[in-house]
Amino acid sequence: MPSPTPLMRSWPVPPPLWMLIFAAAMWASNHYVPLLTLIPDPWRWLGWCVMALAPLAPIAAFMQFRQAHTTVNPRQPETASMLVTSGVYAWTRNPMYLGLALLLLGWAIRLGTLGPFVGPLLFVPLIQYVQIRPEEHALRMRFGQDYDRYCRRVNRWLGTKPPP
Numbered sequence: 249m250p251s252p253t254p255l256m257r258s259w260p261v262p263p264p265l266w267m268l269i270f271a272a273a274m275w276a277s278n279h280y281v282p283l284l285t286l287i288p289d290p291w292r293w294l295g296w297c298v299m300a301l302a303p304l305a306p307i308a309a310f311m312q313f314r315q316a317h318t319t320v321n322p323r324q325p326e327t328a329s330m331l332v333t334s335g336v337y338a339w340t341r342n343p344m345y346l347g348l349a350l351l352l353l354g355w356a357i358r359l360g361t362l363g364p365f366v367g368p369l370l371f372v373p374l375i376q377y378v379q380i381r382p383e384e385h386a387l388r389m390r391f392g393q394d395y396d397r398y399c400r401r402v403n404r405w406l407g408t409k410p411p412p
Contacts, residue, residue: 259378263322266375267348270367271355277363287360295358302350305343308336322379325386333398341404345375349405372405380404 261269277283287294309332313320316330322344336343352371356364387395402408 261378263345263348263375263379266378267352267371270352270371274352274355274359274364274367277366278359278361281363283362285361286365287357289360292358292360295354295356295360298354298357299351300354302347302354304347305336305340306347309343312336322383325383326390328387328390331387331391331394331398333402338402339408340406341399341402342380345380346405348375376404 310320312332312335316332318330318332319325319327321327340346349368349372352368356367384395384399400409401411
């Protein structure tokens with residue numbers, strides 16, 4: 249009897265903690281090695297605006313998961329009881345991680361120097377590797393072709409794909 253496909257595991261560090269680690273590193277970069285100022289002080293308030301909007305997609309996603317009676321725990325995607333593809337999930341497959349990335353972008357704008365902008369640029373591929381790919385694997389194992397069809401329709405981060 250063939251062995252089942254091994255379950256890919258996400259890293260033990262949860263995504264919000266990764267975001268906080270990056271935010272602290274961005275602050276340290278800005279505070280101790282402030283490189284070129286990209287955004288002058290009067291415009292840095294725009295960072296607060298971006299950070300205020302960042303939780304909208306994750307909150308909508310959380311509410312959709314609760315309504316669908318499925319897990320919101322990113323550490324156990326294999327326990328999902330339903331594949332949610334409508335609402336916020338119709339335009340992003342990862343609204344919670346998109347929200348974390350937007351928080352970091354807003355923080356970089358608020359800090360205003362070049363160094364902090366590296367944070368969101370590194371956070372996206374890191375979270376894709378340590379969290380999103382294992383989640384996608386678990387969801388593909390759990391929902392099969394339904395998940396594959398969804399992935400062909402909606403981008404990982406933002407937007408929909410044209411029909412084939």
